[in-house]
Amino acid sequence: MVEKRPALSFLSHLVLILGVLIVAFPVYVTFIASTQTSEQIVQNAPMSLTPGNNITESYKTALFGGTTQYGSKVSAVGRMLWVSFVTAMVIAIGKIIISLLSAFAVVYFRFPLKNLIFWMIFVTLMLPVEVRIGPTYEVVSSLGMLNSFAGLSVPLIASATATFLFRQFFLTVPDELVEAARIDGAGPMRFFKDVLLPLSTTSIAALFVIQFIYGWNQYLWPLLVTTHENMYPIVMGIKQMISGGDAATEWNVVMATAILAMLPPAAVVLLMQKWFVKGLVDTEK
Amino acid sequence: MAILELKNLKKTYGKGTQSVAVIHGVDMRVGDGEFVVIVGPSGCGKSTLLRMVAGLEEISSGQVLIDGTVVNEKEPAERDIAMVFQNYALYPHMKVYDNMAYGLRIRGMSKEEIDKRVNIAADILELKPLLERKPKQLSGGQRQRVAMGRAIVREPKVFLFDEPLSNLDAKLRVQMRLEIKQLHNRLKTTSLYVTHDQVEAMTLAQRMIVMNGGIAEQIGTPKEVYETPASTFVASFIGSPPMNILKGSLTANGSFYTLSGAADYALAKALPAHAGKPYQLGIRPEHLRPVDKENGSGIPFTVSLVESLGSDYLVHGSCPGLEKPQEIVLRTTKDTFAAGQHLQLTADPEQLHWFEEKSGKRVIC
Numbered sequence: 202m203v204e205k206r207p208a209l210s211f212l213s214h215l216v217l218i219l220g221v222l223i224v225a226f227p228v229y230v231t232f233i234a235s236t237q238t239s240e241q242i243v244q245n246a247p248m249s250l251t252p253g254n255n256i257t258e259s260y261k262t263a264l265f266g267g268t269t270q271y272g273s274k275v276s277a278v279g280r281m282l283w284v285s286f287v288t289a290m291v292i293a294i295g296k297i298i299i300s301l302l303s304a305f306a307v308v309y310f311r312f313p314l315k316n317l318i319f320w321m322i323f324v325t326l327m328l329p330v331e332v333r334i335g336p337t338y339e340v341v342s343s344l345g346m347l348n349s350f351a352g353l354s355v356p357l358i359a360s361a362t363a364t365f366l367f368r369q370f371f372l373t374v375p376d377e378l379v380e381a382a383r384i385d386g387a388g389p390m391r392f393f394k395d396v397l398l399p400l401s402t403t404s405i406a407a408l409f410v411i412q413f414i415y416g417w418n419q420y421l422w423p424l425l426v427t428t429h430e431n432m433y434p435i436v437m438g439i440k441q442m443i444s445g446g447d448a449a450t451e452w453n454v455v456m457a458t459a460i461l462a463m464l465p466p467a468a469v470v471l472l473m474q475k476w477f478v479k480g481l482v483d484t485e486k
Numbered sequence: 487m488a489i490l491e492l493k494n495l496k497k498t499y500g501k502g503t504q505s506v507a508v509i510h511g512v513d514m515r516v517g518d519g520e521f522v523v524i525v526g527p528s529g530c531g532k533s534t535l536l537r538m539v540a541g542l543e544e545i546s547s548g549q550v551l552i553d554g555t556v557v558n559e560k561e562p563a564e565r566d567i568a569m570v571f572q573n574y575a576l577y578p579h580m581k582v583y584d585n586m587a588y589g590l591r592i593r594g595m596s597k598e599e600i601d602k603r604v605n606i607a608a609d610i611l612e613l614k615p616l617l618e619r620k621p622k623q624l625s626g627g628q629r630q631r632v633a634m635g636r637a638i639v640r641e642p643k644v645f646l647f648d649e650p651l652s653n654l655d656a657k658l659r660v661q662m663r664l665e666i667k668q669l670h671n672r673l674k675t676t677s678l679y680v681t682h683d684q685v686e687a688m689t690l691a692q693r694m695i696v697m698n699g700g701i702a703e704q705i706g707t708p709k710e711v712y713e714t715p716a717s718t719f720v721a722s723f724i725g726s727p728p729m730n731i732l733k734g735s736l737t738a739n740g741s742f743y744t745l746s747g748a749a750d751y752a753l754a755k756a757l758p759a760h761a762g763k764p765y766q767l768g769i770r771p772e773h774l775r776p777v778d779k780e781n782g783s784g785i786p787f788t789v790s791l792v793e794s795l796g797s798d799y800l801v802h803g804s805c806p807g808l809e810k811p812q813e814i815v816l817r818t819t820k821d822t823f824a825a826g827q828h829l830q831l832t833a834d835p836e837q838l839h840w841f842e843e844k845s846g847k848r849v850i851c
Contacts, residue, residue: 384567
């Protein structure tokens with residue numbers, strides 16, 4: 202559609218701008234709320250949409266914890282960010298390593314029951330974490346992995362989606378490349394390291410972004426396996442801050458925490474954007 | 487430098503009753519420094535044969551010997567061969583230099599030695615200015631040269647080429663064909679070359695194997711194969727346009743050839759020993775020429791179409807009055823033919839090829 206009609210381009214821009222507003226407005230409100238004091242948020246209904254002057258105070262309290270002017274204790278978000286970051290990194294990198302190796306095995310090796318094994322991996326695609334959450338919890342707690350980084354990340358590492366994606370990618374790599382490598386004397390692992398890995402970089406980058414965000418956004422699983430505050434990931438931390446009942450919720454601190462929670466995934470997307478798009482679109486071989 | 491021998495080489499896919507034989511036993515000896523071309527239509531098993539030599543395909547039975555050593559059980563890398571693939575199979579993420587050096591690095595060769603060998607190969611193939619580029623930034627012909635460079639640096643005993651020119655355009659193909667020939671003249675490495683293009687086969691080969699349905703129909707020099715084809719298959723596969731094959735039989739006294747149901751063709755040299763035999767008669771288009779009507783009976787011919795190739799003319803037509811229409815092509819330098827014209831054709835006795843009716847095998851007359 203390469204048409205030059207003012208009315209059409211106005212309409213399309215209108216739709217786009219509306220879309221951006223709908224997505225961006227809640228983020229804006231969150232940011233504004235984090236710059237005001239909690240009285241300003243509660244007393245002015247609806248709250249004002251211009252930045253307040255409490256920004257340093259809110260973020261200091263959120264990051265390092267402490268007591269607010271109402272006397273409610275807020276735990277430090279710094280630690281939560283660290284827990285979330287480590288968990289998401291371990292999940293993303295672990296998933297990529299395991300999926301790469303299993304896809305490599307499924308595509309390039311002949312072994313008994315190969316198809317059955319591939320289908321078993323594939324079938325787990327249909328089972329989300331929530332379905333197997335009971336037995337998984339049992340296993341993790343029996344192994345004494347509650348309240349640990351291992352407990353937070355290991356059960357989420359296996360990934361049928363990523364295995365499937367890499368399998369599809371490996372299938373598009375021409376057979377002659379394998380044969381050329383065999384004639385050059387490269388063994389299977391050498392071929393994997395020297396040829397397949399460099400060719401997969403863009404897919405790896407795309408998957409890393411997706412899986413990092415997946416790991417970062419985990420809520421239900423951490424809720425089950427962590428009981429100590431120092432092992433809470435940030436997504437859970439936000440929920441903990443919103444106290445129910447009579448206690449006052451420090452909305453400015455909650456919103457500051459939310460903004461802090463959004464930054465790392467946004468940074469990952471921004472930094473890897475070029476690779477990410479390439480990985481999803483590119484078919485260069 | 488090596489001698490490559492194939493001994494009763496067979497390939498079957500599948501097991502038991504379901505098995506399909508693709509190669510039915512090929513015997514061949516490629517001498518030291520010889521350039522042998524395997525040619526045949528697609529699906530005749532020529533690539534499979536090459537891949538068995540390379541070690542990329544398992545050998546069902548028979549032996550492959552390089553310099554007298556059976557290599558059946560050896561990995562491709564241990565056979566001391568190098569292969570050039572149809573789609574080049576260059577490592578897309580490596581520079582030209584690294585593509586050529588990769589195999590040497592795996593063998594643990596020293597940096598200086600690798601550098602020396604790559605530079606020599608790059609000089610031969612005029613790849614010097616391209617060493618720092620990636621395959622993506624090269625043209626088809628350049629990629630092909632890199633693929634050959636990768637083979638040369640290994641200094642193998644045997645070069646294997648799997649239809650290396652079929653991805654190139656017609657002009658480049660002719661040029662690369664010459665380059666391969668010059669390269670072989672210079673390096674004198676034993677080479678086995680697979681192609682479906684008979685022109686490539688004729689021009690490159692010192693000896694050629696014509697394959698059909700998993701069988702080596704004929705092994706010989708291009709001249710032998712062209713002048714004395716072993717079967718009607720070889721006769722019609724090699725040569726463009728293909729040899730005319732006529733169906734009929736020799737008369738009782740062996741001095742005439744009766745085209746099925748129509749005219750008799752008076753043979754200049756009678757063949758009494760084969761009298762009455764239902765042979766097929768093959769004549770190359772360039773050997774056919776018109777006879778004067780009074781001078782005796784030739785093969786009746788009605789011109790339907792004349793094609794000009796610039797230097798030559800291809801005269802298409804058929805033999806009238808037959809039960810089944812018999813297409814005949816005549817290649818001539820004379821521009822004296824026109825559609826609808828009736829002629830009598832003949833050829834010198836030594837230019838006639840006789841084949842058995844059923845098997846299509848050559849009969850020596």
